[in-house]
Amino acid sequence: MxxxxxxxxxxxxxxxxxxxxxxxxxxxxxxxxxxxxxxxxDQVIRLKISREDAESLKQAFQDKSWDVVFDHTCYSSKEALGTFKALEGKIGKYVFTSSQAVYHFGTNHKEDNFNPLEYKPTLKGRREYSGYVGYQEAKRAAEAILFQHAQVPVVAVRFPIIIGKDDFTNRLKFHVDHVKCGKAIFIEHPDFRYSFIDSEEAASFLLMIANSDYQGVINPGSSEDISLRELVTLIEDQTETKAILQSEGDPSPYNLPGSWSIDTSRAKSLGYRFTSLNQLLDQLINFYHLE
Known part of the structure; x- marks a missing residue:
C-alpha cells in the first residue's frame, strides 16, 4: 500500500x-x-465531502485513485452505494468499519451469524434510521451493498465496543467517575455480557488487515467478554469504593436490551493478538481513577 x-x-x-x-x-x-x-x-491531503450527497463524492474523487479506502463514516445504505459508485475503478481494496451490531443480541457471535450476501438492503439515508435498531439496519445494509456490488476485495471489520484513553464518548469513564464520586448508577441488566477492543489495537488491526490478503468479514477484539456487574466489581476494587446501584441512578451508557459479544477466534487464527480484557480494563480504570 x-x-x-x-x-x-x-x-x-x-x-x-x-x-x-x-x-x-x-x-x-x-x-x-x-x-x-x-x-x-501538511502531512495529509484533505477533501471536503458530504456522505449524504453522492454528487459531492463524485466531484471530490474525480481523477484520483488510491490503493485502499478506509470507510469510517458510513451510516446508511445510500451512503454505501454512493461511495461505491464514486470510487469505482479508483481503489484496490475497501476496508469498511462495521460493528458487532450486525448480529442479533447474544454472546460469542461468529462471523457466519450474519451473511451480507444474503441480506436484501433497502435504500435509505442516515436520517431515516433511528436508535439502535436503525444503527443495526444501517450497518447490515451497508455491508450488503459493498459485498454484493464491489469489484474489489472488501473487508468488513465488525468492531465490538471500542475503549481507550482517547475515547470521546466517555462511556467507561462514566462508570469510574460515578463509583469514585459516590454517584448512583442504574444498570438495567447487570448480567448481560459485552465485548471490547482497545482503540490503539483497533487502528493497528485496520492497517494490518488492509496490508493482508484477507477479504470478507471479521471480528477483532479481546477474546473475553464481561458483564456490567463484573465491570463494576473491577472498578470497586481499583477505587476501593463501593458502587451505588439503584433504579433512581444515572442510566449506564452501556444499558442495552441484550448481551453484545463476539467470538474473535477467526482473527486469532490469522495471527492477530489483542490485549486480554481484564488487563485492558484494569489499565483504563486506573487511568480514569487517577485523572
Missing part, C-alpha cells in the same frame, strides 16, 4: 489510523465535512 483514502480520520480510531499510515510513509488523503480539525498539518 502506497496511498490510502480515509473517509473520516479526524477522531478516535480514525485519527490513530492516519498517524499509523503516516508513520509507514503512506500518502494519506482524508475526506470529511471539514468541520472537525485534525493535527496533521
Amino acid at each position: 502506497k496511498s490510502a483514502l480515509i473517509l473520516g480520520g479526524t477522531q478516535f480510531v480514525g485519527k490513530r489510523l492516519v498517524q499509523l499510515l503516516l508513520n509507514e510513509g503512506i500518502e494519506v488523503t482524508i475526506a470529511t465535512r471539514g468541520i472537525t480539525a485534525d493535527p496533521f498539518g
Whole structure:
C-alpha cells in the first residue's frame, strides 16, 4: 500500500489510523465535512465531502485513485452505494468499519451469524434510521451493498465496543467517575455480557488487515467478554469504593436490551493478538481513577 483514502480520520480510531499510515510513509488523503480539525498539518491531503450527497463524492474523487479506502463514516445504505459508485475503478481494496451490531443480541457471535450476501438492503439515508435498531439496519445494509456490488476485495471489520484513553464518548469513564464520586448508577441488566477492543489495537488491526490478503468479514477484539456487574466489581476494587446501584441512578451508557459479544477466534487464527480484557480494563480504570 502506497496511498490510502480515509473517509473520516479526524477522531478516535480514525485519527490513530492516519498517524499509523503516516508513520509507514503512506500518502494519506482524508475526506470529511471539514468541520472537525485534525493535527496533521501538511502531512495529509484533505477533501471536503458530504456522505449524504453522492454528487459531492463524485466531484471530490474525480481523477484520483488510491490503493485502499478506509470507510469510517458510513451510516446508511445510500451512503454505501454512493461511495461505491464514486470510487469505482479508483481503489484496490475497501476496508469498511462495521460493528458487532450486525448480529442479533447474544454472546460469542461468529462471523457466519450474519451473511451480507444474503441480506436484501433497502435504500435509505442516515436520517431515516433511528436508535439502535436503525444503527443495526444501517450497518447490515451497508455491508450488503459493498459485498454484493464491489469489484474489489472488501473487508468488513465488525468492531465490538471500542475503549481507550482517547475515547470521546466517555462511556467507561462514566462508570469510574460515578463509583469514585459516590454517584448512583442504574444498570438495567447487570448480567448481560459485552465485548471490547482497545482503540490503539483497533487502528493497528485496520492497517494490518488492509496490508493482508484477507477479504470478507471479521471480528477483532479481546477474546473475553464481561458483564456490567463484573465491570463494576473491577472498578470497586481499583477505587476501593463501593458502587451505588439503584433504579433512581444515572442510566449506564452501556444499558442495552441484550448481551453484545463476539467470538474473535477467526482473527486469532490469522495471527492477530489483542490485549486480554481484564488487563485492558484494569489499565483504563486506573487511568480514569487517577485523572
